[in-house]
Amino acid sequence: MTERARILLVDDRQQNLLALEAVLGSLDQTLVTASSGEEALRALLKDDFALILLDAQMPGMDGFETASRIKARVRTKDVPIIFLTAVDKDQQHAYRGYAAGGADYISKPFDPWVLRAKVQVFVDLWLAGQRLATQATLLRRRLEGDVDVVGELDDRLGMVEESVAALREQAGSADPVVETLARRVAALRQALDVLDDGPSPTGATRREFG
Numbered sequence: 451m452t453e454r455a456r457i458l459l460v461d462d463r464q465q466n467l468l469a470l471e472a473v474l475g476s477l478d479q480t481l482v483t484a485s486s487g488e489e490a491l492r493a494l495l496k497d498d499f500a501l502i503l504l505d506a507q508m509p510g511m512d513g514f515e516t517a518s519r520i521k522a523r524v525r526t527k528d529v530p531i532i533f534l535t536a537v538d539k540d541q542q543h544a545y546r547g548y549a550a551g552g553a554d555y556i557s558k559p560f561d562p563w564v565l566r567a568k569v570q571v572f573v574d575l576w577l578a579g580q581r582l583a584t585q586a587t588l589l590r591r592r593l594e595g596d597v598d599v600v601g602e603l604d605d606r607l608g609m610v611e612e613s614v615a616a617l618r619e620q621a622g623s624a625d626p627v628v629e630t631l632a633r634r635v636a637a638l639r640q641a642l643d644v645l646d647d648g649p650s651p652t653g654a655t656r657r658e659f660g
Contacts, residue, residue, distance in 0.1 A: 455500035455573045456480045460490040462508040473562040487511030494526050500576035506535035521551040530572050574617050581610045
C-alpha cells in the first residue's frame, strides 16, 4: 500500500483552510491544518511532512518568519514550502518568500487547478524519495550479505525511474528539484549495475546464474 504524503496547510483564516482542503482533497493525501505560525511549528515537531502550504500574511508570526524557523531546524529544513498570499502585485513579497526558503509562490485568489497540479508534483517527488529510501535499505542488506535482493531492487528502481520520467514530463527538464532527483536515481542505477556484476552470497556472480 502506497504511503500517503502528509501536507501542512497554514492560514489564519478558517475559510481559507476550508478552501484549501476542498481543492486538495481529491489528491487523497493526509491534510493537516494550522491557524498560526506557532501552531505550524508545533505540528512539525510531532510529524514529518512532505509539503507545507504557508500563508505569507498572518498576524503575529507571519509566513516569512515561520518559514525561516522551519528552515533553521535540521529535521524540517528540507521540507518544501509553497507560499500563499493575497499580495499579487508587489514582487518584494515573492523575493522575500524565496529568500526565506520557499520552493514556490502562488497569489490569492489562486487557480485551484494550478495549485492542485503544483502540489501533486511535490507529492510525487516525496513518494519517489520514499521509494529511494527503500532501495537504499535493500542495497545495504545486500552489501551486508543478508539476502540476495538485487532482482527485487532492480524491479523497484525501475518503478522509481518511471516515476521520475513522468515528473520530468510534467514539471519540465528545467525544474532543479526534479533534475536533482533524476541525478540521484541515475547514480543509484549505476551502483546497482556494479552490484549486479558482484558476487552473490553463494560466491557466484548474479549474471552467472543466467
